[in-house]
Amino acid sequence: GAVVSQHPSWVICKSGTSVKIECRSLDFQATTMFWYRQFPKQSLMLMATSNEGSKATYEQGVEKDKFLINHASLTLSTLTVTSAHPEDSSFYICSARDSPYSYNEQFFGPGTRLTVL
Amino acid sequence: DAKTTQPNSMESNEEEPVHLPCNHSTISGTDYIHWYRQLPSQGPEYVIHGLTSNVNNRMASLAIAEDRKSSTLILHRATLRDAAVYYCILRPQNQGGKLIFGQGTELSVKP
Numbered sequence: 001g002a003v004v005s006q007h008p009s010w011v012i013c014k015s016g017t018s019v020k021i022e023c024r025s026l027d028f029q030a031t032t033m034f035w036y037r038q039f040p041k042q043s044l045m046l047m048a049t050s051n052e053g054s055k056a057t058y059e060q061g062v063e064k065d066k067f068l069i070n071h072a073s074l075t076l077s078t079l080t081v082t083s084a085h086p087e088d089s090s091f092y093i094c095s096a097r098d099s100p101y102s103y104n105e106q107f108f109g110p111g112t113r114l115t116v117l
Numbered sequence: 118d119a120k121t122t123q124p125n126s127m128e129s130n131e132e133e134p135v136h137l138p139c140n141h142s143t144i145s146g147t148d149y150i151h152w153y154r155q156l157p158s159q160g161p162e163y164v165i166h167g168l169t170s171n172v173n174n175r176m177a178s179l180a181i182a183e184d185r186k187s188s189t190l191i192l193h194r195a196t197l198r199d200a201a202v203y204y205c206i207l208r209p210q211n212q213g214g215k216l217i218f219g220q221g222t223e224l225s226v227k228p
Contacts, residue, residue: 032214046218105151111158
């Protein structure tokens with residue numbers, strides 16, 4: 001099956017700094033990528049949908065100036081958490097689709113655990 | 118978004134079949150039923166999906182009620198590696214493929 005990678009797998013940063021998380025589709029072109037976050041013992045919450053070459057669409061309640069998403073190529077999307085604070089500590093997961101017309105599976109990355117001190 | 122309801126947790130014995138139920142009484146005619154599972158500290162993994170007819174693949178079977186208001190994911194022989202949170206998700210055709218996760222069912226498998 002198709003593979004999605006994330007880098008880094010975990011990161012610890014100081015409060016007030018910015019952190020960039022990369023999501024790559026390794027063996028397919030991802031027309032659409034999605035970003036989720038997950039707090040301990042909770043379900044995944046969709047943050048935004050990212051289409052290559054266009055601005056991301058954020059879900060209600062997600063601050064677009066705090067969570068910057070860039071989908072500059074068909075194999076790479078990045079999520080930057082700006083001015084991170086301890087409440088941003090979470091498990092961030094991306095997923096990708098290989099076709100805008102596909103109603104089949106999404107391929108998920110392994111996740112990035114962010115800890116803000 | 119149409120909502121799904123699943124039991125919080127279920128237990129199974131190894132090598133026995135497992136039936137994971139999902140209610141989705143507000144499903145619309147164009148919603149696909151998707152199942153994903155998530156092992157601890159990993160990203161979710163696709164299991165199966167369907168629209169109206171029952172579906173089988175190498176991982177599981179999906180039984181969809183005739184009125185589509187409920188479905189059941191069937192693992193034919195549970196293994197310890199099947200212990201995970203299983204999510205039943207309705208995916209509309211016209212929303213760019215996004216998935217809205219509910220709380221899921223945490224499946225534990227006893228040896």
